[in-house]
Amino acid sequence: MKPRILIDESKCDGCGLCVEACHEGALAIVDGKAKMIREDYCDGMGDCLPACPMGALSFPDADPEPRHIPVMSSGDCSCPSSGTLTHSDGQSGRSELRQWPVKMRLVPESSPILKDADLLLIADCSAFAYAGTHEDFIKGRRVLMCCPKFDAGSIEKLTDILSKNEPKSLTVVRMSVPCCSLDRVAHGAVGASGLKIPLRTIIIDQKGSVKEGEPVP
Numbered sequence: 001m002k003p004r005i006l007i008d009e010s011k012c013d014g015c016g017l018c019v020e021a022c023h024e025g026a027l028a029i030v031d032g033k034a035k036m037i038r039e040d041y042c043d044g045m046g047d048c049l050p051a052c053p054m055g056a057l058s059f060p061d062a063d064p065e066p067r068h069i070p071v072m073s074s075g076d077c078s079c080p081s082s083g084t085l086t087h088s089d090g091q092s093g094r095s096e097l098r099q100w101p102v103k104m105r106l107v108p109e110s111s112p113i114l115k116d117a118d119l120l121l122i123a124d125c126s127a128f129a130y131a132g133t134h135e136d137f138i139k140g141r142r143v144l145m146c147c148p149k150f151d152a153g154s155i156e157k158l159t160d161i162l163s164k165n166e167p168k169s170l171t172v173v174r175m176s177v178p179c180c181s182l183d184r185v186a187h188g189a190v191g192a193s194g195l196k197i198p199l200r201t202i203i204i205d206q207k208g209s210v211k212e213g214e215p216v217p
Contacts, residue, residue: 004059005042009033011056021051023149025178041178084113096139104144104158105151114165117142121158122173123182126204129175136210137173137202148181158189162197169198176205 005026014032026041027034027048034056036042049057084099099113104121107114120141127133127145144161146154162170170190174182183201190199203211 005036006058007034008056011054013054017051018048021048023179023181096134099142102143102145104146109160110164114142117167118169119167120171121186123175123180126173126175129208130204148185149179154185155188159192162189162193162195172201176203
C-alpha cells in the first residue's frame with residue numbers, strides 16, 4: 001500500500017513549493033494551505049517532502065528504506081557517440097531521426113546540430129504511445145527526449161541548450177497523464193533563456209490519440 005501523506009496545516013504557510021514539486025498534480029493550495037486534492041494521483045515517492053521549507057509534510061507510513069528510482073544529475077554526461085545520422089529505411093517505415101543521442105541529459109549543450117534548429121522536446125512515454133512519432137513529430141526536427149519526473153535538472157539543461165543554440169522553434173510532445181509536466185519544463189526553460197521563440201504543445205492520451213494545445217505567446 002502506498003504511504004499516505006499528512007499535512008500539518010499549523011506549519012503550512014501556503015508557499016506552494018510542494019505543489020510545484022508534485023509532478024502528479026495531487027496537491028493544491030486551498031484557502032492558503034496545502035491540500036491533498038487527488039489521493040489516487042499520489043505515487044507515494046515523497047518528492048514534495050524536501051520542497052517544503054516548513055516541514056509541514058510527512059509520510060508516517062512510508063517504508064523506512066524507500067525504493068526510489070535513482071536519477072542522474074544534470075552534470076556533464078554527454079554521449080561520446082554524438083553526431084548526425086542519415087536516413088534509414090526499416091521494415092516498418094522510414095526513420096526520420098537525424099542525430100544521436102536523443103536523451104536530453106546526454107545531448108551536448110553546444111552541439112552544432114542544435115544550432116538554429118527546430119527542436120522537439122518529447123516525453124519518453126509519448127514516443128511509444130503515438131504510432132506516427134517519426135513522420136509527424138521527428139521529421140525536420142532535432143530530438144530531445146526527457147522524463148520530467150525522473151530526469152533531474154531538466155529545466156536547467158534545456159535552458160542551456162536554448163541559450164547556446166537559439167533554435168527557431170520548440171515543439172513539446174507530452175502525455176496527458178498527471179506526472180508528465182514536460183510543458184512546465186519547456187515554459188521554465190524558455191522563460192529563463194529570455195528567447196522569443198514559437199512554443200507549441202501537443203498532448204497524447206493513453207490510447208495514442210493526439211490533442212494539440214494552443215501556441216504559447
